[in-house]
Amino acid sequence: MGRSAAPGMLIACLVLAAGFALAFTVGRYPIDLADVASLLTAKLAGSPTSLPPAVENVILQVRGPRVLAAVLVGAALTVAGTAFQGLFRNPLVSPDILGASSGAALGAVLGIYFSVGVFGIQTLAFAGGLVAVAAVYAIGSTIPARDPILVLVLTGIVVGSLLGAGVGLIKYLADPYNQLPAITFWLLGSLAASGPSDLIPLLGPVAIGTLVLLALRWRMNVMSLPDEEARALGVATGPLRIAIVAAATLVTSASVATAGIIGWVGLVVPHLARALVGPDFARLVPTAAILGGGFLLLIDTLARTAAAVEIPLGILTAVLGTPFFIWLLASVGRTWS
Amino acid sequence: MKLEGRAVTIGYRDRVVGSKLNVALATGEVLALLGPNGSGKTTLLKTLLGLIAPLDGEIHLDGRKLDAYSARERARMIAYVPQSHAPTFAFPVESIVLMGRTAHGNLFSRPNEHDRAAATAALERLGIAHLAARPYTMISGGERQLVLLARALAQDPRFVVLDEPTASLDFGNQGKIMDEIVRLAESGHGVLFTTHDPNHALRAADRAYLLRDGTRIADGPISATLTRDNLEAIYRAPVRVLVDAKDGTNAFLPG
Numbered sequence: 001m002g003r004s005a006a007p008g009m010l011i012a013c014l015v016l017a018a019g020f021a022l023a024f025t026v027g028r029y030p031i032d033l034a035d036v037a038s039l040l041t042a043k044l045a046g047s048p049t050s051l052p053p054a055v056e057n058v059i060l061q062v063r064g065p066r067v068l069a070a071v072l073v074g075a076a077l078t079v080a081g082t083a084f085q086g087l088f089r090n091p092l093v094s095p096d097i098l099g100a101s102s103g104a105a106l107g108a109v110l111g112i113y114f115s116v117g118v119f120g121i122q123t124l125a126f127a128g129g130l131v132a133v134a135a136v137y138a139i140g141s142t143i144p145a146r147d148p149i150l151v152l153v154l155t156g157i158v159v160g161s162l163l164g165a166g167v168g169l170i171k172y173l174a175d176p177y178n179q180l181p182a183i184t185f186w187l188l189g190s191l192a193a194s195g196p197s198d199l200i201p202l203l204g205p206v207a208i209g210t211l212v213l214l215a216l217r218w219r220m221n222v223m224s225l226p227d228e229e230a231r232a233l234g235v236a237t238g239p240l241r242i243a244i245v246a247a248a249t250l251v252t253s254a255s256v257a258t259a260g261i262i263g264w265v266g267l268v269v270p271h272l273a274r275a276l277v278g279p280d281f282a283r284l285v286p287t288a289a290i291l292g293g294g295f296l297l298l299i300d301t302l303a304r305t306a307a308a309v310e311i312p313l314g315i316l317t318a319v320l321g322t323p324f325f326i327w328l329l330a331s332v333g334r335t336w337s
Numbered sequence: 338m339k340l341e342g343r344a345v346t347i348g349y350r351d352r353v354v355g356s357k358l359n360v361a362l363a364t365g366e367v368l369a370l371l372g373p374n375g376s377g378k379t380t381l382l383k384t385l386l387g388l389i390a391p392l393d394g395e396i397h398l399d400g401r402k403l404d405a406y407s408a409r410e411r412a413r414m415i416a417y418v419p420q421s422h423a424p425t426f427a428f429p430v431e432s433i434v435l436m437g438r439t440a441h442g443n444l445f446s447r448p449n450e451h452d453r454a455a456a457t458a459a460l461e462r463l464g465i466a467h468l469a470a471r472p473y474t475m476i477s478g479g480e481r482q483l484v485l486l487a488r489a490l491a492q493d494p495r496f497v498v499l500d501e502p503t504a505s506l507d508f509g510n511q512g513k514i515m516d517e518i519v520r521l522a523e524s525g526h527g528v529l530f531t532t533h534d535p536n537h538a539l540r541a542a543d544r545a546y547l548l549r550d551g552t553r554i555a556d557g558p559i560s561a562t563l564t565r566d567n568l569e570a571i572y573r574a575p576v577r578v579l580v581d582a583k584d585g586t587n588a589f590l591p592g
Binding site: 055084086089090091144146216217219221222224225226228229231232233234235236272274278280282 | 346349350383387407408409410411412413415416419422424425426427428429432436437439440442444445447448488494539565
């Protein structure tokens with residue numbers, strides 16, 4: 001079907017490989033790439049290493065979990081963005097279109113406000129994202145309309161702004177010396193606190209959601225046609241839309257619970273992936289996952305090395321994403337109406 | 338085999354478009370649906386496709402109620418050719434045609450070699466095999482209409498329903514679509530199309546169904562239904578009849 005996907009996939013893999021190489025080696029404690037390689041091969045083979053324990057500690061305990069978390073979060077946001085852009089037939093859609101991010105944000109700031117601990121905050125954020133999208137979907141489906149997609153998007157926008165008001169209220173009420181900085185930091189997005197214990201709760205939902213989307217890859221192609229056309233082609237669009245939204249929301253909520261709000265990645269990287277391999281979801285979903293993982297890994301490495309203090313991820317992605325988005329708007333006008 | 342609306346009331350939750358309409362389409366025949374803007378053509382067409390539920394009455398397909406069919410079963414019986422539109426994503430033409438094979442696979446399957454062969458055959462039948470690798474977003478409106486017709490052929494249905502298939506096409510492409518409609522009926526398909534041009538019904542249809550304000554004005558063979566009186570009645574405008582001096586063929590002109 002059309003051109004070969006191999007060159008595009010290769011580029012995505014190279015971005016990810018470059019991300020791995022940079023993320024492990026640069027930082028306050030520079031490490032030689034050969035040391036990283038020898039440690040990882042030794043660990044895989046089960047043999048002892050000759051590296052100083054400090055180096056081993058940095059690779060396995062400090063950078064390793066953060067690298068994996070960055071890759072998973074980047075992959076999750078990009079896969080979710082890819083799915084939503086296809087489902088809503090709109091290339092300007094991002095993973096938070098149905099309120100997943102605002103729901104997760106409200107859950108997290110409530111957790112911080114009531115001091116429920118790190119695990120509690122993450123659980124509340126995850127649940128907040130799922131509940132917000134379920135509510136948007138339930139409200140949107142009860143409104144009769146010719147265009148169910150448009151009603152869903154509008155419901156997502158209004159519910160999202162209501163949840164944003166909730167976040168604003170908690171910030172207003174929060175203790176300005178302890179809680180408010182924590183809330184602000186969380187809302188800007190960061191992987192600085194990611195440890196080994198974060199990986200399982202992140203990996204599970206991301207893997208499940210991504211596998212569901214991969215399994216539905218051909219139907220997702222058909223779902224990018226107008227609703228009546230997809231139905232006439234034999235697709236039960238109602239149940240399928242719920243499955244796609246649920247899978248995309250699962251991966252979005254899990255990544256927001258781990259890393260806070262990171263904008264732009266889920267909006268911008270799907271376009272790069274589509275430019276590399278075309279719109280067929282069978283190749284787009286894996287390419288988007290690899291490219292998004294590599295992209296966020298590079299951004300996160302920049303975030304922790306560019307300045308004396310960590311730069312919040314949300315700020316970095318916005319600084320890089322805004323010019324890209326403007327370019328996108330200018331170029332999309334030619335191919336998309 | 339028949340696709341039949343029995344005393345169907347068509348419309349939307351808040352608006353009745355037409356009441357107690359009877360319409361039937363058999364395999365091997367072409368039925369043209371004519372009526373002015375807002376007469377209920379598209380609503381009737383979408384009701385027969387099962388895309389809009391009738392407010393009253395029943396749609397029957399091959400003796401079974403249409404709403405008893407699953408979306409997949411229905412798609413293997415009836416194909417829909419919508420008016421061509423600019424799509425969001427630049428799928429290659431071959432992928433668009435392959436989407437017609439969706440109902441022949443299961444929820445998780447991708448098109449197989451058999452599906453690819455069906456898509457290629459459909460493209461070749463319409464003489465557009467050279468477009469296969471082109472992005473669907475980059476071809477002309479006439480080519481898109483042919484691609485959507487190829488998708489309907491790849492779907493391998495018994496009935497093909499087309500919504501204004503000649504709208505926005507140039508004169509040559511209009512003729513091409515009319516030819517294909519006739520050939521579809523010759524190969525045993527039942528074809529229903531809507532049109533704003535009675536001449537297209539004259540050219541391609543066996544029967545015409547005339548609608549005005551959701552009411553049937555006439556339904557029957559072309560010679561009996563496409564008359565000056567009937568056309569003036571549905572369009573509420575004067576109509577002239579031209580007759581070819583050589584073979585006596587009719588054509589209509591508005592005004």
